[in-house]
Amino acid sequence: MDTNFNLYLIRHGETYLNRYKKMQGWADSPLTEEGKAVAAETGKRLAAVPFDRVYTSDSGRTVETAELILQQNNHPDNLVINRRKAFRESFFGSFEGEYSEVVFRKIAKENNCANTKELFQNHNLEDVMNFFKKSDPFHHAENYKELWGRIEVGLNEIVSSSQSGNENILLVTHGVIIRNIISKFSNEFDKGMEIKNSSVSVLKYTSNMFEVVSFNQ
Template sequence: MATIELYLVRHGQTYLNKYHRMQGWSDSPLTDQGIADADRVGQRLAKIPFAAAYASDMLRAQTTAQHILAANDTLDVADLQTAPALREENFGFFEGLDSTFTAHFVGSPVGSHSYDAMIRDLTIEKTRDLIKEHDPFHDAENDQEFWDRLQPGLDAIVAAAQDGDKVVIATHGTTIRSIVSKYSDIDVASSAKNGSVTKLTVKDGHYKVNYFNNTTGKLK
């Protein structure tokens, strides 16, 4: 039975993060703080012998991955592979809007007034469906659409790996929370922080979350 270890890294802070804007399929560069986030996590992961490295096709994830690989003892920047399947959730009409306004607009009818509160009160899966329902253009992804995109991408990464491989993936906050919610009972009401590491072990196709949102502890 093959065992693969996946290290999911949330990208460094972006300008849209800094301005508290919804940032799904929209994109913005890393801030100076975001570059520091990427360099810091790169140093924390430097000694792990990765067999492969992936990022979503969004600039913020690719830049973060490049800084991680620049510090790694095994891989370098040229080894990075990108995949649209690893993108953040698509927030549709709400892309780029103030996140507090968006959460209030979508969540207040059900008594939740922040994005984290909606996830706590409704689950992350139902929150995604609710955002889709409130999108006047219906471009936002519902939970089924999100997983129809993401799961094949994750499975393809695992299928390409060999037994014992360690793989680093630079991706996004809600994507990471969603994976953790699906494959564990860990509370995801608080977002993964920029530059944090979440680890999964995939054994014979079964996903298990080892830890979530590690920002300072030892990585193994």
């Protein structure tokens, strides 16, 4: 049997640290009330999609977002939410909780870039992830190899666990994770673009390959 499925890749709803524009990797703040409402709206947009499997990271913000989405679904099948560390947000080390603007300004300056936009224009995602680890005074932040290594474990589990063709799989995860997955399988999208909270990106898996169908909608 050929493995084929649609992967609905969704960023979690807005959290308080998102609202305050602070770095949030393994740190985990609750969804704001607006974040809950927008997640529910995404659920309504996907209400007609019969999901066969559901995955999230092991962070509370992705689990709650998945629950809000599934509450709106027209095919309530009491699906188990598979929580996986593989899909946890990138770890930002000692930058966790710092203002994002401060962190990116530091990383840009240390790598001879005027600002964040120039950083992403001049360097690929792998470079930027490696800069985080280099710039972190403790060097605890994840680099690209560490991050992609666990993402790949998670994606391989999703593929190998396929029981039937034409499945619809929901994966609620994080901005950096989504950006890296999309960039891995497509060169068409702006790698510096902000991934919107509760946005939907769709990938189709067929013939042992992922293809990006839509991004950040």
